Amino acid sequence: xxxxxxxxxxxxxxxxxxxxxxxxxxxxxxxxRERALGRSNPETLVSVFNLATLLLKSGDxxxxxxxxxxxxxxxxxxxxxxxxxxxxxxxxxxxxx
Numbered sequence: 001x002x003x004x005x006x007x008x009x010x011x012x013x014x015x016x017x018x019x020x021x022x023x024x025x026x027x028x029x030x031x032x033r034e035r036a037l038g039r040s041n042p043e044t045l046v047s048v049f050n051l052a053t054l055l056l057k058s059g060d061x062x063x064x065x066x067x068x069x070x071x072x073x074x075x076x077x078x079x080x081x082x083x084x085x086x087x088x089x090x091x092x093x094x095x096x097x
Contacts, residue, residue: 003032007047014050019058026051045074049085052092061096068092 001009010025030047037044052067072089079085 003029003036003043006032007050010050010054014054014057019054022054023051023058026054040074040078042075042078045071045078045085048074049089052089056092056095065093065096068096 006025006029010022010029013019013022013025026047030044030051033041033044033047048067048071052064052071055061055064055067068089072086072093075083075085075089
């Protein structure tokens with residue numbers, strides 16, 4: 001299964017509120033993207049964001065916060081401060097604090 005397929009299946013499971021199963025796939029996609037693309041690649045950062053969002057929805061704010069911070073820093077650096085992912089990361093961090 002490709003890394004994109006793992007991520008997309010995780011998205012589908014998260015939409016069905018199958019959070020435990022989605023988390024496994026998100027973590028696999030993230031680890032694979034970090035190895036293949038690097039930690040700052042936009043696709044890797046999307047995996048970070050997806051995992052953080054899932055953890056936020058699950059109520060695990062302590063785990064979600066650092067991931068949102070990582071994604072925010074990477075998106076700001078690579079895509080600029082007006083990017084939608086930047087805005088979503090900032091909003092999530094406001095919810096957590």
